[in-house]
Amino acid sequence: MALLDTTKDTQGSGLARVNPDLASERLTASFCVPSLTAVLDGGAERTRVRRAVGTYLQGLETTAVFDISTQEFILNTPTISAMKWWPGDMGRSATHTVVFAQLYIHGKCYGVHPFIVQIRSLQDHSPCPGVIAGDIGPKMNFEHIDNGYLMLKNVRIPRENMLNKFCEVQPDGTYIRHGSQQINYFTMTSLRISLIADEVILPLMKACTIAIRYSVVRRQSKLKPGEEEAKILDYQTQQEKLLPQLAAAYAFHFINNYLHELFNKGYKEIQGRNFALLPELHALSSGFKAMISQYCTSGVDICLRACGGHGYSLLSGLPSLYTKILASCIYEGENTILLLQTARFLIKCFTAARAGQPVPPSVTYLAAMKPRKCPAKDKLDFLSPDIYTEAYQHAAIRLISSTAAKLQDLIQSGAERHEAWNQCTVQLVQAAKAHCHYITVKNFVETVEKLENTAGIQNIMKHLCDLFALHGIFSNAGIFLHDGYITGAQMDMVTASYLDLLGIIRKDAVPLVDAFDFTDKNLNSALGSYDGQVYQRLYEWAQKAPTNKQISPAYEKYLKPLLHNKLSKL
Numbered sequence: 001m002a003l004l005d006t007t008k009d010t011q012g013s014g015l016a017r018v019n020p021d022l023a024s025e026r027l028t029a030s031f032c033v034p035s036l037t038a039v040l041d042g043g044a045e046r047t048r049v050r051r052a053v054g055t056y057l058q059g060l061e062t063t064a065v066f067d068i069s070t071q072e073f074i075l076n077t078p079t080i081s082a083m084k085w086w087p088g089d090m091g092r093s094a095t096h097t098v099v100f101a102q103l104y105i106h107g108k109c110y111g112v113h114p115f116i117v118q119i120r121s122l123q124d125h126s127p128c129p130g131v132i133a134g135d136i137g138p139k140m141n142f143e144h145i146d147n148g149y150l151m152l153k154n155v156r157i158p159r160e161n162m163l164n165k166f167c168e169v170q171p172d173g174t175y176i177r178h179g180s181q182q183i184n185y186f187t188m189t190s191l192r193i194s195l196i197a198d199e200v201i202l203p204l205m206k207a208c209t210i211a212i213r214y215s216v217v218r219r220q221s222k223l224k225p226g227e228e229e230a231k232i233l234d235y236q237t238q239q240e241k242l243l244p245q246l247a248a249a250y251a252f253h254f255i256n257n258y259l260h261e262l263f264n265k266g267y268k269e270i271q272g273r274n275f276a277l278l279p280e281l282h283a284l285s286s287g288f289k290a291m292i293s294q295y296c297t298s299g300v301d302i303c304l305r306a307c308g309g310h311g312y313s314l315l316s317g318l319p320s321l322y323t324k325i326l327a328s329c330i331y332e333g334e335n336t337i338l339l340l341q342t343a344r345f346l347i348k349c350f351t352a353a354r355a356g357q358p359v360p361p362s363v364t365y366l367a368a369m370k371p372r373k374c375p376a377k378d379k380l381d382f383l384s385p386d387i388y389t390e391a392y393q394h395a396a397i398r399l400i401s402s403t404a405a406k407l408q409d410l411i412q413s414g415a416e417r418h419e420a421w422n423q424c425t426v427q428l429v430q431a432a433k434a435h436c437h438y439i440t441v442k443n444f445v446e447t448v449e450k451l452e453n454t455a456g457i458q459n460i461m462k463h464l465c466d467l468f469a470l471h472g473i474f475s476n477a478g479i480f481l482h483d484g485y486i487t488g489a490q491m492d493m494v495t496a497s498y499l500d501l502l503g504i505i506r507k508d509a510v511p512l513v514d515a516f517d518f519t520d521k522n523l524n525s526a527l528g529s530y531d532g533q534v535y536q537r538l539y540e541w542a543q544k545a546p547t548n549k550q551i552s553p554a555y556e557k558y559l560k561p562l563l564h565n566k567l568s569k570l
């Protein structure tokens with residue numbers, strides 16, 4: 001049962017448990033969305049309960065003041081700049097929303113808490129008294145969703161509307177918290193993990209399918225004089241654009257499984273009021289949401305450009321994938337902010353690990369003290385997972401430790417902590433990305449080792465894993481060369497192995513995208529259909545454009561007079 005976005009539950013996502021995390025059983029029962037939907041809005045499918053929060057949660061200005069005399073919270077948004085902007089489905093559809101607001105009891109602020117607020121009448125859908133809500137207007141994509149704005153003026157809600165599984169306001173105004181303050185943010189952790197598969201990895205898989213299928217249909221120029229024009233996927237540069245994206249799609253699919261396992265474990269423990277896993281879960285969900293969305297957005301962009309002019313056509317399906325995935329770098333926590341959250345965790349864990357204290361499993365590697373050199377002797381050594389995984393581990397440790405040292409130096413030389421932190425943020429972001437990249441490579445290697453498929457499939461998965469890892473070293477060479485862990489000569493070996501892999505994976509590229517198993521309808525692309533009938537489909541779909549169904553209206557008004565010499569030649 002979900003208090004959030006009922007339509008998404010049909011996808012079997014973790015969303016079904018988003019709000020029970022925060023809502024007590026009593027509240028969960030009284031705000032069951034299916035019945036809320038049925039009772040309140042005549043069963044209208046679009047009725048939703050939506051969440052309204054801001055970026056800098058501590059700085060939220062909307063307040064919820066407890067009025068002990070009426071047992072209500074009074075909600076106020078003080079200024080137009082404090083107005084909530086963006087929540088999906090809130091502009092025109094939602095009857096209720098979950099508003100995050102600063103809780104005040106007897107004049108004391110207890111921080112940000114979630115409250116269910118009815119925003120529209122259940123009779124005629126007009127805004128409730130004190131509610132100013134509407135649609136935010138045109139966007140880059142998501143035109144089908146009525147993202148909204150919301151301002152509250154002295155809106156009163158019953159005390160029971162505070163989501164109170166972990167924090168509670170009793171009738172006499174006593175505030176009780178069970179567990180950590182951060183548990184109120186758990187909805188975000190849950191959503192960050194839930195959206196990675198469908199909103200981020202899936203668009204990259206679709207883009208790879210379209211671009212790779214198109215690249216074996218499209219012929220352009222000649223590889224060998226005298227032969228027919230070559231399929232563009234046979235050009236090494238085209239392989240270098242697309243095949244690393246394909247490898248990344250698989251890598252992220254596997255890391256998504258890892259995140260879900262971790263989440264399920266953490267979720268169980270949290271239900272038992274053990275919050276120990278929360279910081280690691282927050283750090284990993286933030287870092288991976290940011291790293292994967294950034295990587296996949298750039299991957300979709302590469303796929304689009306790799307299709308040349310046809311990629312730019314909406315009929316390719318690629319522009320809408322791009323404008324959609326781009327938003328995932330912003331919503332549910334803007335990526336830089338999230339990477340800095342991961343970095344904050346890493347710096348703390350690094351300090352603890354170096355002091356011999358226990359740290360969560362994903363960061364035990366930070367205790368390693370081995371400033372070694374890469375032992376690879378020839379290019380084949382770089383196909384050894386131990387060699388490249390260790391290179392990633394080394395790079396992550398170096399970036400984290402050098403940034404921790406810089407932070408420490410700045411503080412020791414008199415800078416205030418927040419100023420020192422700001423001076424280090426570019427490197428902190430780099431360190432957080434390196435950590436996530438390392439975990440992704442390590443997880444890919446471990447997944448391939450555990451695969452129980454046939455040898456042939458294991459083999460191709462190993463190639464993809466090698467490609468993902470070597471692509472990362474090849475395209476971030478500076479990080480690995482910086483302290484001489486990998487030498488210039490070894491970087492040449494990396495390049496050689498990397499380029500060899502492109503040729504090897506080229507042979508299986510089409511089956512590897514077919515394995516994603518998208519239907520033609522699902523892809524909705526004239527370039528990417530299974531049968532490869534690109535040009536016929538482009539032509540047919542272009543015929544359907546309204547502009548091809550009527551004579552140009554400009555003809556009568558402008559072209560005809562011009563062509564019939566009725567306008568001045570000047």
Ligand SMILES: CCCCCCCCCCCCC/C=C/C(=O)SCCNC(=O)CCNC(=O)[C@H](O)C(C)(C)COP(=O)(O)OP(=O)(O)OC[C@H]1O[C@@H](n2cnc3c(N)ncnc32)[C@H](O)[C@@H]1OP(=O)(O)O
Binds near residue numbers: 011057189278337341
């Ligand atoms: C298949 C299903 C798919 C489902 C998805 C469908 C998608 C449909 C299409 C897309 C729809 C888009 C929907 C979009 C929704 C939204 O965008 S909702 C709005 C999201 N908003 C945010 O994410 C806000 C981002 N801001 C924050 O998360 C926080 O404010 C912050 C920036 C991280 C806080 O920073 P800071 O000021 O440093 O922290 P404090 O508030 O003081 O917190 C201090 C400590 O708390 C730790 N912490 C922060 N967050 C969490 C957390 N979530 N969990 C656990 N711990 C957390 C933080 O690290 C600090 O810890 P210490 O270092 O120990 O002090």
Ligand SMILES: Cc1cc2nc3c(=O)[nH]c(=O)nc-3n(C[C@H](O)[C@H](O)[C@H](O)COP(=O)(O)OP(=O)(O)OC[C@H]3O[C@@H](n4cnc5c(N)ncnc54)[C@H](O)[C@@H]3O)c2cc1C
Binds near residue numbers: 051330
């Ligand atoms: C398609 C879409 C759907 C959305 N849906 C919802 C929804 O359903 N519900 C909802 O509540 N919200 C929703 N949002 C809003 C979204 O959560 C926010 O836009 C997002 O969290 C970023 O916040 P912001 O817009 O305030 O950006 P800002 O925080 O203003 O970011 C702007 C820039 O400032 C930088 N910056 C900000 N703070 C710092 C810092 N401390 N350190 C360093 N750099 C910083 C950022 O890195 C960024 O470069 C949606 C947004 C989009 C695009």
